[in-house]
Amino acid sequence: MRAGEPVMTHQLTYVGRQTSRSDGEARRLVILEATLRLIVREGIRGVRHRAVAKEADVPLASTTYYFKDIKDLISDSLTYFAEKTLWMNKELEIRSFELLKQLSSVRLGAGEGDYKASDDTELLVSKLTLFISAHIREQVSRRDDRILEVAFHEEALRNKQLASAIKRLDESLLSTVQGFFQQLDSSNSLADAYQIIGLIKLLEYQSIVRDDKGEPGPDFEKIFSVTIRNIIRGIVS
DSSP: OOTTOOOOOOOOOOOSOOOSSHHHHHHHHHHHHHHHHHHHHHOGGGOOHHHHHHHHTSOHHHHHHHOSSHHHHHHHHHHHHHHHHHHHHHHHHHHHHHHHHHHHHHHHHSOTTTOOHHHHHHHHHHHHHHHHHHHHHHHHHOHHHHHHHHHHHHHTTTOHHHHHHHHHHHHHHHHHHHHHHHHTTOTTHHHHHHHHHHHHHHHHHHHHHHTOTTOOOTTHHHHHHHHHHHHHHHHHO
């Protein structure tokens, strides 16, 4: 993997009945959208064939046709949700890897004796803090999406099929962030990735629980700046 090469994909496939007809596909998507709305309002426990049919305003037979098992419906709802929201993680990924390309260009263009590793550190800290802060604000502003994310993870504790899908999504995200730190020659790239992802998820969750109206807590940028600086210093020292 080279710097500037985004790699994250959601790596999930649909398990419910597929259709090649446009009207059938449209109805299947209506059912999935209705399922997501139910999960936001009532949690996973609210997902039942009859309740989904009512929410989607489709015949009960439609929900059982596309999703004979309710676990298939829940699993496909996660896949659909991942497809809808993947762009936010991709945007952060692209900006971060592009930063590595910029740093590489600066090093190559610097005259002998002009380059200082400390310049890299400050640029990385300031830019990554900016990128991640913008990402968190975007995530927190989408409260329903965060509720869905937590609901799917909680249900995965009881649902092996869903747990497998969640694991693939988490591993994909972890691999991408680890790849970023590998490009910085970190000897602890996996630990660095866990630290960043864990902090992002915690700050997002706290903001939703506190109902911060789309704005994370007042100190979150400072928290990230300090964390990133400590990681980068550990790499370049």
